[in-house]
Amino acid sequence: MKNFVLMLVLLTGSGFCLADVLIKGARLVTDNGETGEIRDLRIEGGRIVEIGVNLIATNQTRTFDAMARPITAGLIDSATTIGLAEVSGLGVSYDGEVSGDEMAAGFQVALALNSASTLIPLASNDGITRGIVVPEPGDSNFAGQSAAVRFVRGSNFLQRADNALHLYLRERDRRHAGGSRSRALSQAVDALKEAARFERQREAYDSNRLRPFEIGHDDLEALVLVLSGKMPLVVHVDRAADIRNVVDAFTAFADVRLVLAGVAEAWKVTEILLAHDIPVLINALDNLPQNFDRLGARLDQARLLSVSGVRFALMSGSPYSEFRSLTQAAGVAVAHGLAWEQALLAMTSVPAEIWGLEGLGKIELGAKADLVIWSGDPLEVSSAPVVVMVDGDWVNLETRQDLLAKRYLEVLNLETTD
Amino acid sequence: MKTILLLLMVATWIGELSADYGSTYQPKTHKSFLIDNAVIDVGEGQGEFLGWVAVSGGRIQAMGTADEPKPEVEERLDANGLWLTPGIIDVHSHLGDYPSPSYRAHSDGNEATSPVTAEVWAEHSVWPQDPQFPLALAGGVTVLQILPGSANLFGGRSVVLKNVWSRTVQGMKFPGAPYGLKMACGENPKRVYGSKSQSPATRMGNFAGYRKAWIDAQEYQKKWQRYEKALSEYIAWESTKRGSDYKARPSPPKRNLQMETLVGVLEGEILVHNHCYRADEMAQIIDLSREFNYQVTAFHHAVEAYKIGDLLAANNVCAAMWADWWQFKLESYDGVKSNVPMVHAAGACAIVHSDSATGIQRLNQEAAKALAAGRRLGLSLTDSDALTWLTRNAAKALGILEQTGTLASGKMADLVLWSHPPLSVYARAQVVFIDGVKHFDREQGIGPVTDFEIGQREEIF
Structure with a gap:
């Protein structure tokens, strides 16, 4: 064999x-x-x-x-750092965050990716053919843009440089906004409003006839893509109260495609997520109450989301430690009550739909031939x-x-x- | 009388000087019972059989196959073909010392203020209300060793706990389990102290630091031996007052907690648990242990143990490993998924550990991943072999194999009943017994709720 x-x-x-x-x-x-x-x-x-x-x-x-x-x-990992680091720890070779910027919406991980990384075949060995390579926040709640990649070494690793814009509003991310999550959220909303002003008056901007922007040009361009719905906005958030506020704040922008990630307490607010058809990304093994935002973390969250009809995709978060196997997490979710088929969908068609990956996540006529045959x-x-x-x-x-x-x-x- | 006292003093001076801090754990009484119709793996790597286990007074009373006669008991429990194993033992945990929520105010696992902190004891940091303990219990973990962190060459003493809810850490301490000493190789100590421009800043600095401390410990040991000798001479003289010279009662040397722990290792009372990733460094540590005549009980993490399985076997050193953590630091760069089975195949004592509050919840799956990787490599291993990595071998490394770690008459009734074959991703611990007492029952909703969780988090299982 x-x-x-x-x-x-x-x-x-x-x-x-x-x-x-x-x-x-x-x-x-x-x-x-x-x-x-x-x-x-x-x-x-x-x-x-x-x-x-x-x-x-x-x-x-x-x-x-x-x-x-x-x-x-082929499975799709909705958050990984493969390609961004050969050795992740202690600043050895990690390119996934930028410090010193108060606004990093324009930062793209794409230009840092290593298509020859020895980690790429590890994804293949877990049956993962596509992934979203995600930035982490350095000094800004807007951490930058994730890239969509295909896990083949050498050729055409990068598939899309502006996959999604990532905004971090977890407990520890307050520090990027002067210490309060309230300001972190209001600053993010203001940034989108500024981007709207920029978009309305591009000509005036180009001829320097506008009240100046505190946000850099590449950041504004990224936010414009979010405003028009061309690029999804992924908000990393855990606490139920914050999820409510985030949904309120960003559904006020008609075309923003909101995705929530992490979401330890999403199961408490499923009716809001359903009402706005907001998909979520979860790490199915992440059940520790590591802080007061995550008191509701639980292993059967996937089951609860599935039962209520909320769309969810699985993410590994980090390929290096804790666990590297997306399928193991899916199996644990099944052991805790999720239907087997729903677990598979959360790694195939659901993420393909969330990320707009044409032809992926399904075995059907005309689909791309990303296929895994298992032992x-x-x-x-x-x-x-x-x-x-x-x-x-x-x-x-x-x-x-x-x-x-x-x-x-x-x-x-x-x-x-x- | 005096002679007896003297003998006691000489024999137990370390214990005596260590004051008490002893275990107050008392298992609750329970009715004698018998788990019938279970697929049993006793944890010796010998496979499974359909049979029964009888438990009485917290101990395994008897075991047998389905057709063997069963003793009279007060209660019978039909396992309906579920799988029964010894309780899972995690030799590397920081629960209680690095609890959830993980704020600095609660983060007490690493006294990273000096490269030698053999004087600190992990048990003095354990918060018994850490909600991670019941999560580990739901994963079938009945015993765990809490270690200090790895910033220091000598991190301090470990403590072995029964995974029971208690108001105090003393109420969790495994009665009679030996202490461990946490040592650390490689990147962590040299990074932590090198960044403060103090030694060690290199791996050679690490070794100079170990050797200096062991030399100090030998001297301290001699100082006490001289005192013991002088004391026994004095007591002999005092009982008869014969002989020409007047003898003054000698005064004991001043106690040094750091040295007490190191001398405990030299005397074979305290077991060395050495955080070490690279094969070449493990080989150097084995030389160090020869220089100072002590035994390394286990290397922890040991991501390159597969390179020196023969050396580990020859020196009777266990390796406690992850299934697939690697590449998060440079010294873990050569980690392979088949590390654990390769160590096993080389004839050494292989253990799967967690070092993680999430990993500890599914050590059975970690063993299964390692087993599968070994089989893909062509190694001949059974499911039962993999179970020893979580039970027998772990108990051996903690010095508690006489009491637990396998199922045998007279041993502690630390038992897990699994919903599926224990190496399956779908397997969940259904019922967990510790010393014959049911501490967890998934279907009946029995399980500890820590004080922290009261009123704000109770739907955890």
């Missing part, structure tokens, strides 16, 4: 694969990896062009036999991807860690079954 995967990787070489691929006998998994129809999938030009039974391979077609294993759409139940901690495809090309799953482990298997002469 391993040899076959290796061969595929060698054949596809740099990642360009013009030939068709036929995946035989994959289980369109719906529950715990055991149910779901078994179908063949034909891939052409990076898209799924046919789904059926007994599809016929042509001479040019390369066939992969899934042997009834579960197949899912077992995709949410089970003992399962792993057998093969991963992004845009119709097989991804090399080998990591630097695999090579290290193999080296020391030999050095210590440990017995293996292979």
Whole structure:
């Protein structure tokens, strides 16, 4: 099996694969990896062009036999820092925040991304094919813009530089606004109003005939995109009282596409989220009452959101510590009452919809061929991807860690079954 | 009488000088009971069997397979085929010392004021009302070691706790568990003190610091040994008043708490738990332990333990590891997912630890991830092997394997009944017993609520 995967990787070489691929006998998994129809999938030009039974391979077609294993759409991690740091801790190599700016809305992480990062195949090994690389606040509540990436090393890693603007209004973020969350929120609202003034009078701005702005030009341009709904506004917030205030403040701008992240206490305000159809991003394992904003943190939040109909996507937050596995978090949510299928959707079609990722998050005709074939139940901690495809090309799953482990298997002469 | 007193003094002088601070933990009494029809893994790596466990007076009274005769008990509990394991033991935790909420006012885990703070005791920082304790209990954790942080070369004494709700830390202390000494290698001490332009600022500075402290400890040990000798000579003289020379009663040296802890290690009373990431540094620490003739009980974090599994096995040192934390600092850069199973396969004592208030809630899943990575690498390992990383091996490293860590007659009845096979992501602890007392029952809504949570947070399980 391993040899076959290796061969595929060698054949596809740099990642360009013009030939068709036929995946035989994959289980369109719906529950715990055991149910779901078994179908063949034909891939052409990076898209799924046919789904059926007994599809016929042509001479040019390369066939992969899934042997009834579960197949899912490539998973989407709605908050990661892969590509922003090789070693995250202690300022070693992290590019995800800027200090010294009172307003960092114009900051984009995109230009700092390392498309050769050794962490990229780690995402693939968790079945994650797309991610949102998120900035952290340095000295500003507006931390900057996240990037949408695809987890393939080397080529076309960055997909979108202005994925979303991130505003942090958690307990500890008060310090960026003189010490009170009240001012943090009002400053953010004022910034949007200033951006509206800027947008109304661009000509006057360009000829220097306007009352000056305290906000830099690139910040204003970012806020204009938010105002028009072209770029979502992601507000990181935990406390129920703050969620109410945030929703009130930003739904006053007609076209703003509001997304909330973190949201330890979202389950307390589901009716407000539903009323405005506001999706949320959650870390499903984050149940510690680490501060007074998070007293309502709980492991069954995903179930509560799902039952009330609030759209939610899962995010890992950090790939380095605490946990790296999005599917583990999804499994824990299922153990705490979330329907299995809802857990999968929270890593596939829901984030694709939130981020406007066309053709992603679904296995259907015309969809992009981001596909993962799993060794077992995709949410089970003992399962792993057998093969991963992004845009119709097989991804090399080998990591630097695999090579290290193999080296020391030999050095210590440990017995293996292979 | 005097002789007996003398013997006691010589034999227990460390304990005597350490004053009390002893455990006041008393398990509640309970009716004898029998858990029937459970899939049992006793934690010895020998696989599972369908059977029963009888518990009486807080201890495991007997065990057997389904067809073996059962003792008479007061209550029977049908497990309906659920999975029964020993309680999970976390050898590396900071609960209570770094509680939630995590404000500076409550953050008491690291006396980062001097590279040698062997004199501090983690138990003096533990806040028993930390709401993270019940969350760990809901993950099946019955015993945990609370360690000081890793800023210092010698961080201080650890304490082993039973995961029971109590008003005091004394009421949680595992009766008779040995103390541990937290030591730390590598980046943390040199960063913390180097940034203050004081030693250690380098790894070689770290080692100079360890060696100086152990030399001081040897001297302190000798000073007390000389005193003990003089005292016993005086007492012998005083009882007879024979012999020519008048003897004055010797005065004891002044106590030094820092040195008491280090001497406790040299005397084999206190177990060394050494935070250390890199393989080369662990090998150096083993040399250090030879120079001063003490035993390293366990390396903690040990992300490169897979490189020296043979060395660990030969020196009888455990490695307590994460399943997949790595790359958050440079000394963790070479972490691999198969670290734990590779250490196991090399014949060394492998442990899965958390060092995390979230990770401690699902150590079973962490073991499962490590197991799966080992199998993908081609290592032959069973589910039962993986369970020993959380139970038997952890108990061994804490010096409490005689009392708990596996299921055997006469041992503490620390038990977890799981909803699914314990290595599944879907497995949740359904019922947790500590010393035969039910402390957690998910379906019946039984579980401790800390004082902190009263009135503001009660829907946690």
